[in-house]
Amino acid sequence: MGSIEDFRSEAHDWIEANLPSELRVGNRKDLPKELLGAWIQAMASRGWVAPEWPTEYGGGGLDRSHAAALRAELKAFRAPVVGGFGTQMLGPTLLELGTDAQKEEFLPGICKHETKWCQGYSEPGAGSDLASLQTRAVLEGDEYVITGQKIWTTGADRADWIFCLVRTDPEAPKHEGISFILFPMDQPGVEVSPLRLIDGSEDFSQVFFNGARAKASHVIGPVNGGWTVAKRLLQHERTTDGGSEGGITGAQKETYADVVKREVGFDNGVLADPVLRQRLASQEQEAAALSLTMRRAREEARAGQTARDIGSLGKYRWANMVKGEQDLAMLALGAHGLGWEGPGFEDTQLERTRAWLSTRSDSIWGGTNEVQLNVIAKRVLHIPE
Amino acid sequence: MGLILSDDQLILRDMARSFCEEKSPVERMRTLRDNQDETGFTRALWKEMAELGWVGIPFPEDLGGSDMGYGELGVVLAECGRVLAPEPFLSTVLLGGNAILLGGQESLQKELLPGVCSGDRLLALAFQEHGRFSPYHVETRAVATGSEFRVSGEKLFVLDGHVADQIVTVVRSSGEAGDREGLTLLVIDSGAPGVTVQRTTMMDGRNAARVSFNETPVDAGRLLGEVGHGADVLDPVFDRATVALCAEMFGSFEEAFERTLEYLKTREQFGVKIGSFQALRHRIAHMFGELEFARSVLLDAQTSIDEGRDDVAECASAVKARCSDVASLIGAEAVQMHGGIGMTDEEETGLFFKRLKAAEFTLGDAVYHRNRYAGLRGY
Numbered sequence: 001m002g003s004i005e006d007f008r009s010e011a012h013d014w015i016e017a018n019l020p021s022e023l024r025v026g027n028r029k030d031l032p033k034e035l036l037g038a039w040i041q042a043m044a045s046r047g048w049v050a051p052e053w054p055t056e057y058g059g060g061g062l063d064r065s066h067a068a069a070l071r072a073e074l075k076a077f078r079a080p081v082v083g084g085f086g087t088q089m090l091g092p093t094l095l096e097l098g099t100d101a102q103k104e105e106f107l108p109g110i111c112k113h114e115t116k117w118c119q120g121y122s123e124p125g126a127g128s129d130l131a132s133l134q135t136r137a138v139l140e141g142d143e144y145v146i147t148g149q150k151i152w153t154t155g156a157d158r159a160d161w162i163f164c165l166v167r168t169d170p171e172a173p174k175h176e177g178i179s180f181i182l183f184p185m186d187q188p189g190v191e192v193s194p195l196r197l198i199d200g201s202e203d204f205s206q207v208f209f210n211g212a213r214a215k216a217s218h219v220i221g222p223v224n225g226g227w228t229v230a231k232r233l234l235q236h237e238r239t240t241d242g243g244s245e246g247g248i249t250g251a252q253k254e255t256y257a258d259v260v261k262r263e264v265g266f267d268n269g270v271l272a273d274p275v276l277r278q279r280l281a282s283q284e285q286e287a288a289a290l291s292l293t294m295r296r297a298r299e300e301a302r303a304g305q306t307a308r309d310i311g312s313l314g315k316y317r318w319a320n321m322v323k324g325e326q327d328l329a330m331l332a333l334g335a336h337g338l339g340w341e342g343p344g345f346e347d348t349q350l351e352r353t354r355a356w357l358s359t360r361s362d363s364i365w366g367g368t369n370e371v372q373l374n375v376i377a378k379r380v381l382h383i384p385e
Numbered sequence: 386m387g388l389i390l391s392d393d394q395l396i397l398r399d400m401a402r403s404f405c406e407e408k409s410p411v412e413r414m415r416t417l418r419d420n421q422d423e424t425g426f427t428r429a430l431w432k433e434m435a436e437l438g439w440v441g442i443p444f445p446e447d448l449g450g451s452d453m454g455y456g457e458l459g460v461v462l463a464e465c466g467r468v469l470a471p472e473p474f475l476s477t478v479l480l481g482g483n484a485i486l487l488g489g490q491e492s493l494q495k496e497l498l499p500g501v502c503s504g505d506r507l508l509a510l511a512f513q514e515h516g517r518f519s520p521y522h523v524e525t526r527a528v529a530t531g532s533e534f535r536v537s538g539e540k541l542f543v544l545d546g547h548v549a550d551q552i553v554t555v556v557r558s559s560g561e562a563g564d565r566e567g568l569t570l571l572v573i574d575s576g577a578p579g580v581t582v583q584r585t586t587m588m589d590g591r592n593a594a595r596v597s598f599n600e601t602p603v604d605a606g607r608l609l610g611e612v613g614h615g616a617d618v619l620d621p622v623f624d625r626a627t628v629a630l631c632a633e634m635f636g637s638f639e640e641a642f643e644r645t646l647e648y649l650k651t652r653e654q655f656g657v658k659i660g661s662f663q664a665l666r667h668r669i670a671h672m673f674g675e676l677e678f679a680r681s682v683l684l685d686a687q688t689s690i691d692e693g694r695d696d697v698a699e700c701a702s703a704v705k706a707r708c709s710d711v712a713s714l715i716g717a718e719a720v721q722m723h724g725g726i727g728m729t730d731e732e733e734t735g736l737f738f739k740r741l742k743a744a745e746f747t748l749g750d751a752v753y754h755r756n757r758y759a760g761l762r763g764y
Contacts, residue, residue: 269763271759277756277764278752285682285758289703300389313677376670377660380670381673383646383649385661
């Protein structure tokens with residue numbers, strides 16, 4: 001692999017040539033579909049949808065530092081982030097725990113961004129206590145027949161496949177009777193019913209299984225050994241979130257700090273409200289500290305120093321930080337932050353309302369704050385229960 | 386680099402840890418306090434630290450120093466913080482010593498700093514005139530007459546002021562209290578005419594004094610920096626001292642955290658370990674997060690000095706704001722989680738609690754440093 005500088009400059013030129021200006025606006029929902037499709041195809045052709053995966057599965061074969069250079073270039077161009085459950089969560093888990101046949105079957109589809117995945121974890125009766133899940137899978141010949149219900153399934157209405165936790169041994173202790181299985185969504189036994197959330201979005205669904213079928217060869221890891229696989233995947237999820245930066249959420253064009261400064265105003269060069277000034281400084285310091293802590297964890301791992309697992313800590317602090325940023329923007333906006341839709345409000349104000357509502361879930365999904373603190377107490381601090 | 390300890394720093398840490406555990410258990414600090422020891426620390430121990438090269442860490446070799454960085458100094462200070470060692474790093478090395486290093490003429494540096502590095506000379510910096518830290522709020526006046534200044538005024542919270550050989554004093558030569566312009570730094574012998582030093586007994590057992598000046602004559606050759614532009618020296622001195630103080634604080638609250646964690650694992654009530662109660666588990670898990678974030682921000686601030694980055698001031702305020710908050714949280718939770726025993730003088734938790742509170746207010750609390758950070762960031 002060539003030098004980082006050469007690679008970064010090559011990546012820069014390639015992005016410059018392939019990324020249309022209409023797409024250089026960050027992750028927005030209203031991006032022109034055809035342009036976006038072409039961009040994803042171009043990225044897939046270089047293996048850059050999954051830059052660190054092996055080239056034999058369609059990945060980019062880059063090492064960590066080259067991949068970081070690529071991400072930095074993409075970010076500098078404000079390129080839309082290509083990826084999802086397949087690249088961020090299932091892929092890394094398959095690379096680690098899947099058989100060769102499973103990797104060959106599923107990884108290329110993720111790298112080409114052809115197969116969209118969704119995550120079947122939570123159930124109405126299994127939220128924080130995920131291991132109490134009840135969806136049943138019964139072996140019939142070389143297929144499992146699946147009955148039950150999942151909830152909070154992001155993108156279930158668009159997904160081609162689901163990775164799903166199912167109970168394969170109802171007699172075993174709750175952690176030991178679970179399997180991790182993959183199956184297609186487009187089949188008679190699967191029904192998707194979207195859920196409307198407090199921010200008005202309908203990205204989540206309830207999914208009902210009534211005799212859905214999965215190949216027995218599509219169990220990842222050992223049968224009844226799915227809990228280990230599930231936890232490994234959640235670690236990938238937490239790494240992803242803790243590592244990302246706050247500030248601009250989704251489609252927002254201005255940061256929470258921009259909003260505070262504009263709405264509060266200045267008095268002799270100093271933010272006019274001393275309390276909001278304190279809170280803005282706290283938020284900025286928290287964002288810097290989170291990013292430094294994540295960097296330190298990577299440096300410790302690279303240097304082979306005993307690194308404590310800070311995945312749960314990162315998720316916990318990240319969630320609080322993101323919520324705090326939106327809280328602060330809302331405080332500064334006052335009534336301008338209360339609009340729901342229609343005339344009388346600017347788009348940026350309406351987006352801010354929705355963002356504030358939507359970020360309430362950051363301390364809930366992927367393990368609530370309380371669950372993360374439990375994990376830290378038990379696994380990091382080793383306090384007996 | 387800089388967010389993890391180098392191999393050399395790890396060796397230094399292990400050395401400092403066994404040195405402090407062997408020669409300076411927390412009990413030593415208590416004995417000094419209870420005996421109302423005249424010095425308030427142990428001169429022989431300070432001399433040993435100097436011989437190990439620790440006292441001279443931030444000074445160049447031609448001045449007798451060991452020319453290392455704030456990364457190394459932080460490692461040593463954190464270990465001192467773990468055992469609450471009251472040796473005069475802050476007063477002599479970081480405040481007084483740095484003021485002479487950053488503002489003094491070569492002749493003055495050569496006269497005073499080798500003695501600092503060898504552990505023989507003690508310094509103090511007299512800056513504070515009000516309860517809350519407010520570095521430009523200086524009313525102590527210096528009037529220039531011919532080749533000398535006449536200094537009059539009163540300073541409080543002069544760390545180690547009662548034993549200092551020289552007191553670097555922040556005086557006003559023009560303007561009004563609160564102005565950044567018009568400050569001047571003078572090196573004043575503690576035995577000079579008109580100098581009165583009154584030792585004050587502090588909550589944390591550390592040394593501080595009220596120092597008053599009455600028409601004290603100071604030779605113009607004892608000037609640091611330029612007349613009226615003392616803040617140009619003072620600001621970077623405070624930044625460095627603040628980062629180093631945070632390293633000491635970090636050691637103290639890391640130790641308080643670890644002792645509290647151990648207590649949760651051993652103390653039993655209602656027939657179970659109290660660490661099994663979720664009300665306590667969540668709080669100590671949160672404290673762990675605060676500790677880890679403080680560690681990252683501290684390492685970054687030390688690196689900013691050692692690499693000569695242009696964001697030292699921002700980093701210094703970010704780390705002091707954070708360490709002040711974390712000191713307050715962990716100090717209070719350590720006492721609370723220890724319960725009644727935590728309120729006794731016999732148990733050592735209270736010693737950490739009181740030192741952390743004093744350090745929180747030294748060189749600016751969290752509110753001060755968030756305001757300063759905001760100003761540096763353009764709001």
